[in-house]
Structure formats: structure tokens, C-alpha cells
Amino acid sequence: MPVPSLAFDLTRLITRLRHPSPSGIDRVDLAYARHVLAQEGARFGLVSTPFGPRVLARPEALAIVEAVAAGWVEDLDADRDPVYRCLATTLGAGPAAGAAFPAPHRDTGWARRRIQARVTAGTLRARGPEALPPGTLYLHTSHLRLDRPGRFDWLYDRPDMRAVFFLHDLIPIDYPEYGRPGEAGRHRTRVETIARHAAHVLVNSRDVGERFQRHCAARGLAPRPVTVAHLGVEPVFRPAGQGPAFVPARPTFVACGTIEPRKNHLALLHLWRDLAARHGAETPRLVLVGRRGWEAENIIDLLERCPAVIDHVTEVSGLSSHGLAALLRSATALLMPSFAEGYGLPVVEAAACGLPxxxxDLAVHREIGGAFAHVLDPLDGPGWRRAVEDLARPDSPFRRTLAGKLVDAALPSWTNHFARADDALARTICGPDA
Structure with a gap:
């Protein structure tokens, strides 16, 4: 049962158009925006500004959400995705070296200006939080602006309202070495903002929920009720034979995620240099899907200057979800050697495509993929090499074993996710004893 009145925070969606494709958190934010704004009952968008929150009516909020989605490449079919088409041609026909991938097909500068004009016009007309009906639930599903606690002080002026926040991870706190300088302190502030205002907290994994509760206890923060809702797999991620795919010329492995130290790309590239020395022209291919991130200079040096890497590794960004799904259906296996994850969405997306x-070996990977994934210590270089070599063999028994585990795997869905989330929201609006 949807809550009677809900205000969804649109601030992150509005600020993210500069990227041609969304991050994992962006995709969750978009899914929630579309879900709650389509529900019955009073629905509003809320935009955080330096002058206080501005409230948008449902039609204006929906128009902004769809305008932002149009600036990304999420809904582009694989056969119309120029990045995927170039990738399929390159990997299916010849060497990956020197592949010239097209620039993102969207004019994001123009789209961003259009959205900014729409937002500016809408917020100029918008009222403050006093426009929200009594008892409205405030829902914030990204981490944006939580490191600026003053942006949320307006909640003190509306004691009739309850706030629900989605916490995606505590990685900057638990692993500060993987973040930008000062990010650990900013994330502690975000968590404290959540703990100060939340009537309920949504998390994407049991591991994140437990880390949040331990952090609150250690910092003397009041405990908050938590609901675990595994992130769903979009319908576009479906097995081979149920969507576009191509036949690669050589075994092809995929790694998904922003290129940054936490994702352990450096180990993969050193592994591929070793594979090239061992196998020469028969070296499998590796496709890195994701834009370049921060503190990645050593990784970029290998990508741009190491001959063995240049010959056998392809770097690509700007894929649509349809293009990514088609790539996963075409590949040999997904490699996810991260040192830390809040969830690890590519694990379940690959599984949905039938990809080993x-x-x-992280707690969250065992939680969401323990029934089908082969887990290894991220520092076990020989183990990763053996896995890649075994999977790359023609008619590989290891690959058949992993693929067999996917047949009956119960994968998370957005339907189940939102059933749990909606139940938590309904219980929250009814009060802590409901």
C-alpha cells in the first residue's frame, strides 16, 4: 500500500547529466524516482538548494526525471547503440588494439542546458517545504548533499514528517585509502546526517546494514530500524538467445565498474600482461566497462603505455544498458576482483545473462552470489590466472560447472525490492510501533 503523501529528493538526478551513462547509485535513484512518482497518492519532487528545499508538483517532477533519463543512454537498444556496435565489430572481427570507439551519441551539453532551464523555471515557481501536506514522507535515495547537514535542518521544522534514507555503502569510512582525500570525514558526516533524521534506513545488502549499525554503535549514534532490499536486475539483462549478442573471435572476459583502485583493475592488467607472455596471440581479451575515475594513474599508465595490455585489453564507456546486456551475453565470464563493494550489481546482472x-571473496559477494559465483581472494594472483585460463579453454568443464549453477539461481528483482521498500515506507509513516 503506497503511503498517502511522499516527497522524493530529485537533487542527484538533476546534477548527473554531465555523464553519458549513469553510475550504479544513479540507476537506483532513477528506479526509485520512476517507481514512487507513478504511485497513487500525493507525490512531489524536492530539490535541495542553498536557499532551502523547493517542492515541485508531480508533473514537473516527472518531466525532470524523464528529461534526465533521456540524457543518458539507458533506454537505447543494442542495435542502435554505436558504442556496442563498434565493440561487437571489433571483438568479433579482429584485434582489439587501436579500436576507435565513438563519442557518446547524446549531446549532453544541450540536454543539460534544457534540463537546467526546466529546473530553474520550476524552482522559481516552487514553494518551500510548507507546501507539503501534513504527514508527508521524505525519501532520499542517494548520498548527495548529506555531507552538508544544514541542508536537512528544515526537517526539524516539520516534526509531522518522517524521513527515510537509502544508504548504499560505508566504503569511504571502512576503506579510506580508496577514496579522495577527506572523503572518509565527509562520509562520516553523511552517516551522521542519516542517523540524526532517519525514521528508517534502506540498505542494499545485509553487509551494509550490519556495518551501519556497528558504526552507529561505535559513534554513539541512536540506532535506526533498517530494511535490507537487494537491488533488482533490469529486464534487459536476460540469457543468451533472448536478446542480441555476437560471437567474439577469442575468449572474452568483462569487468564492469569505474576505473579506480578499489575495483582492483591494476591486478587484472598485470594478470593480462602475464597471460600475454604465456599465450601470445591466443591471449584472451579483457573488456573494461566504465569511465575513468580517481587515483587511477597507475592503471591508466598500463592502459595507455603497456604493449601487452594495449594489444589485448579494450576500454569502453558510455554503453547503454541494452548494449551492456548484449556484451554480457557474448562474453566468456565476468571478473569482479574488487577489494570492497556495497552491493556489486554487475554480479547479478551477469548471472541474469547466463554469464559465469x-x-x-567479499561478504556481500557471498550474500548475493554465493549460490553461483566462484570466489577468490582479490590478492590471489595465481588463482585468478588459473580461473581465467580454465574458463578460456574450449569446452571448459569449469565454465560448464559455473553456468550450470546459474540455471536455478534465484536472482533479485525490482519487484521484490520495491515490495520490501514499500512495506518499510508504509510501516514508517504509520509510526515506529506499526
Whole structure:
């Protein structure tokens, strides 16, 4: 049962158009925006500004959400995705070296200006939080602006309202070495903002929920009720034979995620240099899907200057979800050697496409993929090499075993996710004893 009145925070969606494709958190934010704004009952968008929150009516909020989605490449079919088409041609026909991938097909500068004009016009007309009906639930599903606690002080002026926040991870706190300088302190502030205002907290995994509760206890923060809702797999991620795919010229492995130290790309590239020395022209291919991130200079040096890497590794960004799904259906296996994850969405997306998964031995990977993934210590270089070589062999028994585990795997869905989330929201609006 949807809550009677809900205000969804649109701020992150509005600020993210500069990227041609969304991050994992962006995709969750978009899914929630579309879900709650389509529900019955009073629905509003809320935009955080330096002058206080501005409230948008449902039609204006929906128009902004769809305008932002149009600036990304999420809904582009694989056969119309120029990045995927170039990738399929390159990997299916010849060497990956020197592949010239097209620029993102969207004019994001123009789209961003259009959205900004729409937002500016809408917020100029918008009222403050006093426009929200009594008892409205405030829902914030990204981490944006939580490191600016003053942006949320307006909630003190509306004691009739309850706030629900989605916490995606505590990685900057637990692993500060993987973040930008000062990010650990900013994330502690975000968590404290959540703990100060939340009537309920949504998390994407049991691991994140437990880390949140331990952090609150250690910092003397009041405990908050938590609901675990595994992130769903979009319908576009479906097995071979149920969507576009191509036949690669050589075994092809995929790693998904922003290129940054936490994702352990450096180990993969050193592994591929070793594979090239061992196998020469028969070296499998590796496709890195994701834009370049921060503190990645050593990784970029290998991508741009190491001949063995240049010959056998393809870097691509700007794929649509349809293009990514088609790539996963075409590949040999997904490699996910991360040192830390809040969830690890590529693990379940690959599984939905029938693709064997080799992942680092993390609590969250065991939680979401323990039934089908082969897990390895992220520092076990020989183990990762053996896994890749075994999977790359023609008619590989190891690959058949991993693929067989996917047949009856119960994968998370957005339907189940939102059933749990909606139940938590309904219980929250009814009060802590409901």
C-alpha cells in the first residue's frame, strides 16, 4: 500500500547529466524516482538548494526525471547503440588494439542546458517545504548533499514528517585509502546526517546494514530500524538467445565498474600482461566497462603505455544498458576482483545473462552470489590466472560447472525490492510501533 503523501529528493538526478551513462547509485535513484512518482497518492519532487528545499508538483517532477533519463543512454537498444556496435565489430572481427570507439551519441551539453532551464523555471515557481501536506514522507535515495547537514535542518521544522534514507555503502569510512582525500570525514558526516533524521534506513545488502549499525554503535549514534532490499536486475539483462549478442573471435572476459583502485583493475592488467607472455596471440581479451575515475594513474599508465595490455585489453564507456546486456551475453565470464563493494550489481546482472562469474571473496559477494559465483581472494594472483585460463579453454568443464549453477539461481528483482521498500515506507509513516 503506497503511503498517502511522499516527497522524493530529485537533487542527484538533476546534477548527473554531465555523464553519458549513469553510475550504479544513479540507476537506483532513477528506479526509485520512476517507481514512487507513478504511485497513487500525493507525490512531489524536492530539490535541495542553498536557499532551502523547493517542492515541485508531480508533473514537473516527472518531466525532470524523464528529461534526465533521456540524457543518458539507458533506454537505447543494442542495435542502435554505436558504442556496442563498434565493440561487437571489433571483438568479433579482429584485434582489439587501436579500436576507435565513438563519442557518446547524446549531446549532453544541450540536454543539460534544457534540463537546467526546466529546473530553474520550476524552482522559481516552487514553494518551500510548507507546501507539503501534513504527514508527508521524505525519501532520499542517494548520498548527495548529506555531507552538508544544514541542508536537512528544515526537517526539524516539520516534526509531522518522517524521513527515510537509502544508504548504499560505508566504503569511504571502512576503506579510506580508496577514496579522495577527506572523503572518509565527509562520509562520516553523511552517516551522521542519516542517523540524526532517519525514521528508517534502506540498505542494499545485509553487509551494509550490519556495518551501519556497528558504526552507529561505535559513534554513539541512536540506532535506526533498517530494511535490507537487494537491488533488482533490469529486464534487459536476460540469457543468451533472448536478446542480441555476437560471437567474439577469442575468449572474452568483462569487468564492469569505474576505473579506480578499489575495483582492483591494476591486478587484472598485470594478470593480462602475464597471460600475454604465456599465450601470445591466443591471449584472451579483457573488456573494461566504465569511465575513468580517481587515483587511477597507475592503471591508466598500463592502459595507455603497456604493449601487452594495449594489444589485448579494450576500454569502453558510455554503453547503454541494452548494449551492456548484449556484451554480457557474448562474453566468456565476468571478473569482479574488487577489494570492497556495497552491493556489486554487475554480479547479478551477469548471472541474469547466463554469464559465469568470478568474484572477490567479499561478504556481500557471498550474500548475493554465493549460490553461483566462484570466489577468490582479490590478492590471489595465481588463482585468478588459473580461473581465467580454465574458463578460456574450449569446452571448459569449469565454465560448464559455473553456468550450470546459474540455471536455478534465484536472482533479485525490482519487484521484490520495491515490495520490501514499500512495506518499510508504509510501516514508517504509520509510526515506529506499526
Amino acid at each position: 562469474v568470478v568474484a572477490s
